[in-house]
Amino acid sequence: MKCPSTGRKGVVIAVICAMAVICIALTVTLTVNRKSPQGTKQEDQGLLEVGPPFSTGGDMLDYLFNLRRIDRKDGLLVSWYHAANRKSEMEEALKSDVMALEADVTVEAHNTPNETDTPIMAHPPDIYSDNTLQEWLEAVLKSSNKAIKLDFKSIKAVGPSLDTLVKTSSQMNIDRPVWLNADILRGPNVPINIAVNASRFLSLIQEKFPNCTLSPGWSTLYLPFFPNKTYTQKMVEDMHSLVENLPQRITFPIRAVMARPAWPHLSWLLSQSDRYSLTLWQGKTDPVTVDDLLFIRKNSQPEQIYYDLFEPVLTQFRDLACEY
Template identity: 45%
Template structure:
C-alpha cells in the first residue's frame, strides 16, 4: 500500500541510531554493517552481531521470474531463506535493513511483502541502475525500478548504484563526470534521501566527480563498499574520509580494513 512506511524509512540513519542511543556521534563511520546476510545462518549471525545495518540480496527463486523472492546473490539462484522469512526474523531486531535487488522482476512481489509488515527502523532499497567503471550493462532498469518502489513507498531511502568491475594489478579508472551527470538526471525529480554505493577501490580516483555529485542535493550521501578481492588500503579510506563531510559517507567494508580503519579514526572495534 502506497505511503504505509514508517517515518524512519526516510530518516537519516545517523539521526535514527543517535536517537536510539546506538551510536554516540553523527559520523557515518560509526555505523557498522553486516554484508550479504542471505542464508539463515548469516541472517542469525547478523541479528546477533554488533551491526547497525544488515544488507542482503533479493532475487526470484530459480531465476526464471516465476518463483517467490529469496535471499541470494548471483550466480546463486536458490537459498534456504525466503524474503518473507528474512523480514519476519529481522523485524524484531534493532537493526536497520538494506535490500539489494538483483532483478526488476523481484521488486514488485518484494514491495508487497514489505507493505504487509510494520518496520519501525531504517529501510534502504538498493539496485545498480547504471553501468559504471568496468561495469556490465546488466543494470536494473532505472525507470522501472524507481516507479515500482516509489509507487509503494514514496519516501523510502533509495540506494542507487552503478555496475562495476575491478581488475587486479591494472590501472582501474574511476567514476566519470558523465556517470555522475547521468545519475543526477535520473535523481533530479526524486524527493526522498538517496545514497550512492561506490566501490572503495575506485573512489580515490573519483573524488572531484563524487564531490560534485553530493553538491547537487543535501539529500545525497555515499556508501563505500568493497569487493572481496579489491586492492585498497586504510590510507585510501582515510584520504576519502578527509574529502567528504563525515555525516554524508558510510562504510560497508570488509575485514581487515574495517577494524584497521576504525582504529585509525579512534572508533571502537567490536569484538
C-alpha cells in the same frame, strides 16, 4: 517518612503511609528496570531497546543516535553485516552487534522454467534459498532493531518485494530505516550493460514503497594488476539527472578502490543536494588503502560517507580517523 501510629485514626494513617511507601518503591524499581546500561548486548539478552517511532524513510544516523548505538552523526560508526541471506546467515547476523543488515533479493528459480514471483534471499548464481523475503522481514523485525538494506539483483524481484514490504508494514511496525539498492547504471570497466532497469526500478519504488532511502548505484568491475578506469563526470551527471527530482534520501554505493581517483566527480555529486550521501563498499579482493580512505574523510563531512568495508582495513582506518 514518619507516620503516627496510635488510635484508630493512627492505624488508618499508618496503612495509607505503608501503601504510599510500597507505591514509591514499585515506581523506583520499574524505572530502574526499564533502563538498560548503554553498551550491553541487549539483543543477545532478548531485550531490545525501544526508541521513539521511526520512519522507514528516516535518516540512518538519526535512527542509530536515537537508539544510543552511536554518539554522534558519523557514517564511520555504522557497522554492517553482508549477505545475511540464508537462515543460518541471517541468524548469525541477528545475534551479532552490527547495526545494519544487508541482504540480497531475487526471485525463486530466476531465469529458469521453474521461475516464480516469490522474492527469496539469495545472491547470484544462487536461485534458491531456505529463506523468503517475507520470512526474513518477520525474523529481523521481531528479534532486532537493526536497520535494513535490500539489494535487488534483478528487476523481476523489485515489484513483488515491494508488495511484500507493503504487506508486512500493514501487519507489523517497520520502525527503522529501509534502504533499497540496485545497480541501475553501467559503471567503470563493465563491457556490457548488466544494470537493473533504472526507470522501472525508480518508478516501482515511487508507486509502491516511496518511504525509504534509495541506494542507486553503478555496475562495476575491478581486476587487480590490470588497468582500471573509475567513475567519470558523465556517470555521476547521468545518475544525478535520474534522481534529482525524487523526494527520498539517496545514498550512492561507490566501489571504495575507485573513490579517490574519482573524488572530484563524487564531490560534485555530493554538492548537488543535502539529501545525498555515499556508501563506500569493498570487493573481497579490492586493494583499498587507508591513505585513500583518509583522503576522502578529510575532504567530506562525517555524515556524508558510510564505510561498508572489510577487516583489517576498516579497523585500521577507524583508529587513524579518530586521531584527526
